[in-house]
Amino acid sequence: MFLARVIGSVVSTKKDDTMKGRKLLVLRPVFPDEANPTKLKPGGSTVVAVDALGAGAGDLVLFCQGSSARMTTGMKTLPIDAAIVGLVDTVEVLGKNAA
Amino acid sequence: MFLARVIGSVVSTKKDDTMKGRKLLVLRPVFPDEANPTKLKPGGSTVVAVDALGAGAGDLVLFCQGSSARMTTGMKTLPIDAAIVGLVDTVEVLGKNAA
Amino acid sequence: MFLARVIGSVVSTKKDDTMKGRKLLVLRPVFPDEANPTKLKPGGSTVVAVDALGAGAGDLVLFCQGSSARMTTGMKTLPIDAAIVGLVDTVEVLGKNAA
Amino acid sequence: MFLARVIGSVVSTKKDDTMKGRKLLVLRPVFPDEANPTKLKPGGSTVVAVDALGAGAGDLVLFCQGSSARMTTGMKTLPIDAAIVGLVDTVEVLGKNAA
Amino acid sequence: MFLARVIGSVVSTKKDDTMKGRKLLVLRPVFPDEANPTKLKPGGSTVVAVDALGAGAGDLVLFCQGSSARMTTGMKTLPIDAAIVGLVDTVEVLGKNAA
Numbered sequence: 001m002f003l004a005r006v007i008g009s010v011v012s013t014k015k016d017d018t019m020k021g022r023k024l025l026v027l028r029p030v031f032p033d034e035a036n037p038t039k040l041k042p043g044g045s046t047v048v049a050v051d052a053l054g055a056g057a058g059d060l061v062l063f064c065q066g067s068s069a070r071m072t073t074g075m076k077t078l079p080i081d082a083a084i085v086g087l088v089d090t091v092e093v094l095g096k097n098a099a
Numbered sequence: 100m101f102l103a104r105v106i107g108s109v110v111s112t113k114k115d116d117t118m119k120g121r122k123l124l125v126l127r128p129v130f131p132d133e134a135n136p137t138k139l140k141p142g143g144s145t146v147v148a149v150d151a152l153g154a155g156a157g158d159l160v161l162f163c164q165g166s167s168a169r170m171t172t173g174m175k176t177l178p179i180d181a182a183i184v185g186l187v188d189t190v191e192v193l194g195k196n197a198a
Numbered sequence: 199m200f201l202a203r204v205i206g207s208v209v210s211t212k213k214d215d216t217m218k219g220r221k222l223l224v225l226r227p228v229f230p231d232e233a234n235p236t237k238l239k240p241g242g243s244t245v246v247a248v249d250a251l252g253a254g255a256g257d258l259v260l261f262c263q264g265s266s267a268r269m270t271t272g273m274k275t276l277p278i279d280a281a282i283v284g285l286v287d288t289v290e291v292l293g294k295n296a297a
Numbered sequence: 298m299f300l301a302r303v304i305g306s307v308v309s310t311k312k313d314d315t316m317k318g319r320k321l322l323v324l325r326p327v328f329p330d331e332a333n334p335t336k337l338k339p340g341g342s343t344v345v346a347v348d349a350l351g352a353g354a355g356d357l358v359l360f361c362q363g364s365s366a367r368m369t370t371g372m373k374t375l376p377i378d379a380a381i382v383g384l385v386d387t388v389e390v391l392g393k394n395a396a
Numbered sequence: 397m398f399l400a401r402v403i404g405s406v407v408s409t410k411k412d413d414t415m416k417g418r419k420l421l422v423l424r425p426v427f428p429d430e431a432n433p434t435k436l437k438p439g440g441s442t443v444v445a446v447d448a449l450g451a452g453a454g455d456l457v458l459f460c461q462g463s464s465a466r467m468t469t470g471m472k473t474l475p476i477d478a479a480i481v482g483l484v485d486t487v488e489v490l491g492k493n494a495a
Contacts (some may be wrong), residue, residue: 028133079184091308115270116272117269148199180199209485214481217482224489244485246399267464351417359408384410
């Protein structure tokens with residue numbers, strides 16, 4: 001899994017039937033880094049993930065990719081390759097809080 | 100999932116039997132970017148995806164990769180690793196419209 | 199999926215039993231590019247894929263990666279992560295033929 | 298699989314129900330390298346993995362990605378794409394110990 | 397699949413129960429390249445793969461990644477994402493032998 005910040009959302013009206021009613025968020029992956037343990041380093045590419053946990057803009061989340069995204073509760077038959085699996089309280093790197 | 104623009108198409112006559120009649124589109128992935136929230140940043144590599152939603156040249160779409168591409172309606176047994184799962188109406192980044 | 203040119207082949211005598219008799223080709227991925235719509239841009243890394251369609255040196259093919267490679271006809275139980283799914287007739291980018 | 302050092306941990310209270318009670322560690326992938334066989338070369342991006350083997354800060358571990366992460370004992374239905382599968386005793390590169 | 401040279405091995409005593417007795421090798425991926433058809437070009441990152449074919453240091457092998465690694469004979473329930481599927485006799489690129 002990777003950590004990410006929610007930076008936006010996507011609206012799609014004409015979509016695969018299985019996707020109706022799903023909330024799509026834009027995520028900026030961020031990476032803990034022991035060279036700078038109190039900061040989360042932004043990654044190069046954003047990702048669109050399905051959210052069922054109520055994440056909102058600015059939230060730090062944990063997301064999962066690939067077929068495992070479908071193991072998220074209620075998503076077994078969805079054509080999705082990324083899903084939010086947790087809202088993150090704290091990240092600790094080398095004993096320090098990263099944010 | 101990732102966003103992409105449809106930039107072309109592929110025709111293959113001799114193909115795996117399961118692929119007969121499938122429409123193959125060439126996609127240029129594009130990435131929302133909070134440093135420039137009104138623009139979608141083009142990615143480095145194009146992808147060929149199956150389309151069952153009627154996407155056409157220039158359309159902004161959402162696509163899915165890996166085994167989840169097969170969860171798209173009617174594609175469970177296809178040897179595909181990319182499928183369009185939605186036509187995109189709007190992308191919002193930090194409260195602004197990205198296009 | 200991605201497009202590729204066949205540039206070679208691999209022979210392996212001692213291999214997993216399930217792989218006996220399978221033809222292994224070396225592929226150079228090539229990418230349609232709207233900045234230069236008549237050319238296919240070569241990618242950085244070659245891939246070894248199973249072929250059951252009779253592809254040969256120089257052919258332009260469409261290949262699939264990951265678990266979906268096993269959905270190719272007759273390959274369900276093979277330990278393969280890349281398979282050729284079609285021989286390509288034409289690629290169109292922004293209304294032009296790419297080759 | 299890849300090798301990695303444990304450099305931190307993640308706490309998430311609001312998460313997918315299936316993830317309750319799971320321990321999430323931050324891993325820095327490290328790569329054996331025959332050009333410098335006694336050193337493990339740090340990779341560019343950290344990963345968050347589930348741990349059920351009792352790994353702790355500084356440990357060298359082996360982790361697995363993708364759907365196979367769910368094959369780790371007791372994790373079949375979890376929405377995870379990375380799991381620790383072993384604590385590493387020794388890595389040998391070209392007959393030398395790498396650390 | 398990709399080609400690779402075996403450059404080392406990994407020993408892990410405390411590991412997932414399903415992994416007991418499995419041989420773990422360190423692989424350096426190498427890539428056929430039509431710009432230099434007699435050479436195999438080393439890749440940037442090494443990989444740890446399970447071996448059941450008796451590969452040893454210096455051998456040129458073919459390996460498979462992702463869920464398909466589990467299709468290797470006897471590995472269906474293992475938490476592995478890379479497995480050796482063949483020992484390579486010859487690689488031919490543009491009619492020349494690559495080594």
